[in-house]
Amino acid sequence: xxxYQVTQGQWKSVxxxxxxxxxxxxxxxxxxxxxxxxxxxxxxxxxxxxTREGRTYRLPTExxxxxxxxxxxxxxxxxxHIDNIRVFAWFSENAGRIGAKYAHEVGLLRPNDWGLCDMHxxxxxxxxxxxxxxxxxxxxxxxxxxxSSGSGRVCRGGxxxxxxxxxx
Numbered sequence: 001x002x003x004y005q006v007t008q009g010q011w012k013s014v015x016x017x018x019x020x021x022x023x024x025x026x027x028x029x030x031x032x033x034x035x036x037x038x039x040x041x042x043x044x045x046x047x048x049x050x051t052r053e054g055r056t057y058r059l060p061t062e063x064x065x066x067x068x069x070x071x072x073x074x075x076x077x078x079x080x081h082i083d084n085i086r087v088f089a090w091f092s093e094n095a096g097r098i099g100a101k102y103a104h105e106v107g108l109l110r111p112n113d114w115g116l117c118d119m120h121x122x123x124x125x126x127x128x129x130x131x132x133x134x135x136x137x138x139x140x141x142x143x144x145x146x147x148s149s150g151s152g153r154v155c156r157g158g159x160x161x162x163x164x165x166x167x168x
Contacts, residue, residue, distance in 0.1 A: 001060060001064070001065075001068045001116060002116075003107075003111070003115060003116055003117060004106035004107050004117050004118065005033040005034070005106050005117075005118050005122060005123055005125065006033065006034045006037075006045065007030060007031055007032060007033060007034060007106055008020065008028070008029065008030050008031075008032050008033075008034050009030030009031065010034070011034040011037070011045065012030075014045055014048050014049050014052065015041070015044070015045055015048065019034070019035070019036040019037055019038075019041065020034065020035045020036045023035070023036050025101040025102050025161075026102050026103070027102040027103070027104070029105065031105040031106065032102065032103050032104060032105050032106070033103040033104070033106055033118065033122050033123040034103075034123075035102075035103045035123055037126075039126050039153040042059060042126045043059065046058050046059060058128065059126050059127055059128040060127055060128065061127060061128050061129055062127045062128075062129040062154045062156065064127075065125065065127050065156050065157075066156070068114065068116055068119070069112065069116070069119040069120070069156070069157070069168075070112075071112040071113040071114040071116065072113060072114070073113070076168045077120060077167075077168055078112035078113065078119060078120070079110075079112070079120075082164050082165070085120065085121075085164045085167065087109060087110050088109055088110050088112070088120055088121075089109065089118070089120035089121030089122070089158070089164070089167045090103075090104045090109065090118070090121045090122040090159075090160040091120075091121040091158060091159070091160060091161075091162055091163065091164050091166075091167050092160070092161055092162055092163050092164075093163075093164065095121075095160035095161070096160050096161040096162075100160065101160070101161065102160065103122055103123045103159070103160060104122055104160060106118055106122070118157075119157055120157060120158060120167040120168060121157065121158050121159060121160060121162070121167040122157075122159060122160055123157070123159050123160070124155040124156070124157055124158065124159050125155060125156050125157045126153060126154075126155050127153065127154040127155065127156055128153075128154075129150075129153070129154040130148070130150030130151075130152070130153060130154070131150045131151055131152045131153060131154050132150040132151065
């Protein structure tokens with residue numbers, strides 16, 4: 001799990017593309033989180049980065065993402081109550097609704113207790129898993145691997161344009 005979301009600068013360095021270029025609601029800044037990234041492109045980024053660095057990079061499973069996000073807590077938010085969200089997350093009330101309609105620079109707000117930044121808000125984050133409506137009701141509790149098929153891919157964390165309740 002990366003400490004920060006993938007930035008525009010990192011994406012461009014690995015992929016030599018700028019999917020956010022020409023799109024609305026973008027701050028063209030190498031330190032901002034990369035946006036307009038499809039799940040397939042995220043997988044390709046992991047493959048290319050793995051080859052480049054000689055290490056294996058991949059998207060986390062949904063269970064891995066949740067575990068890392070919560071940083072050892074059992075609360076819906078790693079920082080406890082939703083009232084504390086402003087110092088941990090870019091979301092509609094401190095970004096989108098006040099004219100800052102774009103993904104922000106990574107790492108500007110407080111990290112969770114494990115040092116991971118922007119787990120809540122800023123940009124949605126892709127997970128490896130397929131999305132289904134009934135898998136987790138019957139899944140194993142110890143690091144479920146996710147269903148083998150579904151209607152789409154799971155993303156977690158919320159964004160700068162979402163209300164606080166979506167940033168979990």
